[in-house]
Amino acid sequence: MENNEYQGAKPTETWDSLAQLLKISNPLFDKTLFLFGYDFSCNIYLIQGDYLSLIDAGNDYTAFMQLIDLGLKPWDIKKVVLTHGHVDHCMGVVELFRGYPKMAREVEIIMHEAGPLEFKELTKGHCRLTEVKGGETVEVSGFELEVIHTPGHTLDGICLYHAPTHTLFSGDTVLPHAMAEVDKEGGGRLDHYLYALRTLRKKDVDHVFPGHGGVVAGVGNKIVEDTYVGLIMKVVGTETPWLEGAKTLAQQGLLEEALLYANKELTEQPGNFQALEMKAFLLHDLGRNDEAVAVFDQVLAQKGDHIYALMGKGTALMGLGRHQDSLKWFDAALKIQPQLKEAQVNKGLALYLAGKPEEAMEIQAFRDEFVSRLKGELRRDSQAGKPS
Numbered sequence: 001m002e003n004n005e006y007q008g009a010k011p012t013e014t015w016d017s018l019a020q021l022l023k024i025s026n027p028l029f030d031k032t033l034f035l036f037g038y039d040f041s042c043n044i045y046l047i048q049g050d051y052l053s054l055i056d057a058g059n060d061y062t063a064f065m066q067l068i069d070l071g072l073k074p075w076d077i078k079k080v081v082l083t084h085g086h087v088d089h090c091m092g093v094v095e096l097f098r099g100y101p102k103m104a105r106e107v108e109i110i111m112h113e114a115g116p117l118e119f120k121e122l123t124k125g126h127c128r129l130t131e132v133k134g135g136e137t138v139e140v141s142g143f144e145l146e147v148i149h150t151p152g153h154t155l156d157g158i159c160l161y162h163a164p165t166h167t168l169f170s171g172d173t174v175l176p177h178a179m180a181e182v183d184k185e186g187g188g189r190l191d192h193y194l195y196a197l198r199t200l201r202k203k204d205v206d207h208v209f210p211g212h213g214g215v216v217a218g219v220g221n222k223i224v225e226d227t228y229v230g231l232i233m234k235v236v237g238t239e240t241p242w243l244e245g246a247k248t249l250a251q252q253g254l255l256e257e258a259l260l261y262a263n264k265e266l267t268e269q270p271g272n273f274q275a276l277e278m279k280a281f282l283l284h285d286l287g288r289n290d291e292a293v294a295v296f297d298q299v300l301a302q303k304g305d306h307i308y309a310l311m312g313k314g315t316a317l318m319g320l321g322r323h324q325d326s327l328k329w330f331d332a333a334l335k336i337q338p339q340l341k342e343a344q345v346n347k348g349l350a351l352y353l354a355g356k357p358e359e360a361m362e363i364q365a366f367r368d369e370f371v372s373r374l375k376g377e378l379r380r381d382s383q384a385g386k387p388s
Contacts, residue, residue, distance in 0.1 A: 013038070014066055015046065022207075022217045028143055028165050033070075034215060035063055042089045042211045045169060049141030051078040055160060055169050056211060057092030064096060075103040079140050082109065083171025083211055084157045085116040086186065097126055110138055112149065112156035114187065134158065145169070150200065152193025152231075154186035159200065166206035168220060174200065174227050177213040190234060191254075197228040198256060232257045242268070243275050250278070255286050273302055277309065284312055289319040307333050311343055314350070323354040341365045 013036070019029040028047075037043040041060040047053045052072065057080050064074040074096060082090050090111075097104045104126040111119075113131035120129060132138070134149025138160070145160040150173040160169040172180040173196055182188040205220030216223060235254070236245040242265035249258035259282045265275040277299050283292035296313035299306055314329035330347035333340060348366020351359045361367050 015070060018045075018209075018215065022215065024207075024217060026165055028162055028167065031141065031143075034209070035066075036214070037088070037212055040088050041092070042086075042172075043209070043213075043215075044092065045209060046072075046077075047141040047143060048072075049143070051141060052076045053079040053081070053140035054092075055081050055140070055209075056083055056089045056171070057096065059088045059091040059095075061092075061095040061099065063092065064099060075100045077103065078106055079108045079110065081138060081140060081145075081160060082111040082115065083159065083169065083173075084154045084186070085111065085119050086154065086172070086183075089171070089211060090119055093127075094122060097123075112158050114151075114156040116156070116186075132158065148196075148199060148203075150196035152182065152188055152190070152196045153180040154183050154188050155192070156187070157196065161203055161205075166204050166220065167209065168200070168203065168205045168207070168224075169209045170200075170211065172211040173197075174208055174224055175210045175213055176208055176216045176223050179227060179230050190231065193231055194228075194235075194254065194257060197224065197231060200224050201228060229260070232260065236261075241265075243272065243278075246275070246278055246282075250282065255282055258282055259286065273299070276302070277306075280309065281312060284316050284319075287319065289316040292316040293320070305336055307336050307340070307343075310336075311346065314343075315346060318346070318350055318353070323350045326350045327354070345369050 015033040015035050018032045018034050019025045021034060022029065031048045033046040033048070035044040035058070037058055041058040041063070042056050044058040044063055045055040047055070054077055067074050077096065080093055093109060107127040108130055109123060109127055110130045110132060113133055115131070123129060132147045134147055136147045137144050138147055143162060145162055148159045148161055150157045150159045150171070153172045157171055157173050159171055159173055161167070168174065182190050182193060201224055205224055207215070207217045208220045208223050209215045232245070232249070235257070236248050240248070242261045246258045246261035246265065249261060259279065262275050262279040262282060265272055266279065269275065276295060280292055280295035280299050283295060293313055293316045296309050296316060299309045300313070303309070310329050310333040314326040314333070317326035317329065327347060327350050330343050330350060333343040334347065337343070344363050344365035348360040348363040
């Protein structure tokens with residue numbers, strides 16, 4: 001996927017102030033310098049405070065020599081956070097240690113615990129290594145950043161989120177102008193990548209500072225969403241129609257992605273019955289029962305005798321704890337197909353949960369199911385109690 005519509009700020013070949021580059025002043029941007037990554041080096045972000053911190057170290061020894069021209073001392077760098085262990089992101093650490101060997105023992109390297117062992121061995125004995133899992137908050141030059149584990153491009157990928165400014169240092173997980181490939185040798189997997197983007201979609205992202213390409217302000221949520229859609233297209237094919245793609249994704253168990261595709265179809269064709277039907281069942285399967293009930297109502301408004309929509313609404317209401325209300329919908333299904341066992345069992349369960357066990361037991365299918373499950377539980381408890 002190409003995101004060429006994101007123009008972003010045009011960088012130079014030297015360190016730029018983010019505040020000046022983006023024309024946005026806030027404490028983080030005012031204190032952060034950005035060096036655009038060329039050739040075999042990534043973007044580098046230097047945050048100033050009582051000490052200097054790096055987010056990614058690149059792979060360019062000249063980067064740190066330029067700091068001296070700005071009145072900054074490379075040996076004042078005390079923390080380096082690596083978004084993942086690819087050479088273009090981490091080997092600048094080695095260049096720092098070679099150029100300023102006395103600083104090494106004072107430096108803390110922060111990276112995911114799944115980072116490459118070769119790099120860890122390379123830095124062993126030279127600096128302090130802090131390994132993160134995701135979910136931690138790290139402090140860099142006075143700013144607190146949330147660590148988000150974002151595997152996919154590699155197994156050890158992390159992003160860093162600054163909540164006060166809604167800023168995401170995205171490494172190679174989200175690139176505004178392109179999409180990172182899955183590096184299988186680095187433990188990358190497409191399904192992990194989708195999981196990572198699901199996580200990022202839950203964040204309110206205004207600004208994206210990526211590992212490659214220009215920094216972009218103001219459209220972060222759209223960039224994350226477009227990256228997510230681009231990944232899904234890798235699964236189903238770029239030319240696959242939305243509804244067909246939704247079915248393929250659902251068959252693979254990718255329910256959230258299938259829901260997104262169903263919604264895309266409904267955006268283009270609001271009255272598409274198949275897409276509406278699929279959306280209702282996907283919401284139900286995802287446990288989003290409030291939304292599912294509302295969409296089942298839309299399905300039933302078009303086709304009131306849709307027996308599985310009647311059943312779906314009933315089970316969604318049960319999921320909301322509205323057991324008494326669900327009975328109406330199971331009865332409607334049974335009126336159409338009296339011998340439907342699934343409707344009989346669900347009606348019995350609704351009655352039982354509504355505090356009407358006697359009525360529930362009058363339904364033969366529910367009674368058989370209840371007894372069968374009870375026997376199964378007793379058998380498991382009995383086997384669990386046997387001495388080994």
